[in-house]
Amino acid sequence: MTRKIAVVGAPASGKTLFSINWCEYLGATRLYYYELNGTGRRKGTITPSEARKRMVSKGRSQPARTFIINQPGQSPSRLAITDTFSLLHKTILNAKERMQLSFTLKTLATTDIILNLVDLTCSDPHQVEFIAAVDRHLSEFSTRRAVHYRLLGNKIDLLKNRSKIPGWPVSGPLIPISVKTRAGFELLREKIF
């Protein structure tokens, strides 16, 4: 059976790098992927290191991608990890952004697990407020639908004082991770599997 995981977050929160590194952490040496951008679909197979080189682009608009990995002998035997389009803090969205938001919400509506990545180094109060609102709605949605929801605080490696994680107005416990160094992945694995 396939378990679906949706990775959501604001731009530059580390969604793509997380998806690739998480697949690799779970033992995948090759990633089967299909992606959706504004003009069409593409699919293929790629190694994690190649994916990091080609797919990670800091903060720039990215296609949404689903990585599929097999975990023989484990439960579930297959994971589909969707790196969704960034959630944008804008009052008015253009046509492309609306299509992207529709896709993200469709993904959320059919997923088993939602992982919401937030950038712990973010200090813009408007952005923090946006992130808190996103978290609140996702938390409500996951409770109503019995979907597993986890809030991941990324970039702990960049915090000057790592023991002091910012006290954000979020719905529940935040799992501190570093997508880059993979710190906190073990804890995350325990929490979601």
Add this chain to the structure above:
Amino acid sequence: MVETQRINRFTKRINRGELNTIAALKALSELPDSPGGPVLRSALYELNRLVGLDQVKEVVLEIKAYLEIQQKRAACGLRSSPQMLHMIFKGNPGTGKTTVARLLGQIFKGLGVLPRGHLVEVERADLVGEYIGQTAQKTREKLKDSRGGILFVDEAYSLGRGGEKDFGKEAIDVLVKGMEDWRSEFILVLAGYRLQMSQFVALNPGLSSRFPLQIDFPDYTVHELLAIADMMATERHYQWSPAARLRLERYLANKLLYQRPHFSNARLVRNILEKSLRRQALRLSRRENLSREDLVLIDRADLAVEDR
């Protein structure tokens, strides 16, 4: 309304520019769910989490897909044929039969097949009486309790033992009549050891045709049992030390080799873990200044198994 139609209607609002990110997420969180949606999702998630049982999961998916398609056919005015969902589970103890039956109740509730989806678990003593007339009454009571859910008869083959004069035969007759009378109101699951259940079905020719779904629960492999041990320990915030895990692996491999078919699979693992936790507690109670790691780790000496 079918779930996808509901979501499509909602995303159209986004495409028309009526909702920005926060408004869309808020609307999503308030979106009315289809009946049983969270129940179904949660039960499927739990089923997915079970180690192994690939064949069982496949069958459940087939049933789920079939029921969903029937609902869609009915919505299009096509004839939808009801399917007999009574089942026979064959497998050794601890292979997940009761757990799967409980989850199936929730899945069928989520799919709208059963209104309650609860599980009534019975064995021979709950159905068979000592005097004439008592068996029919006891069995009917259990059938009544299980209406809207699943009646799970554990070690069902024991109803067939004792020959023609045994009251077990009467219990089977009442169950079969209940299946006819309350066809769509409950699901009957007969469970037991593989060999005994096969003999039981062979000796009662009417049963085979009434139970089109016969699901095999194989013994777990050592690898799967270790995954179960890890999962059980993690859920309780414990961890096996590498030496303890290795010893457990050897022990389970030995057990699998020599104790079939009386090997109790996941139940054995749970018993070992629970005994090991008590041993660990005893060991730690003799020490002072315990670290978090000490409290988490189950050591080789704590492992409640005997070396061969």
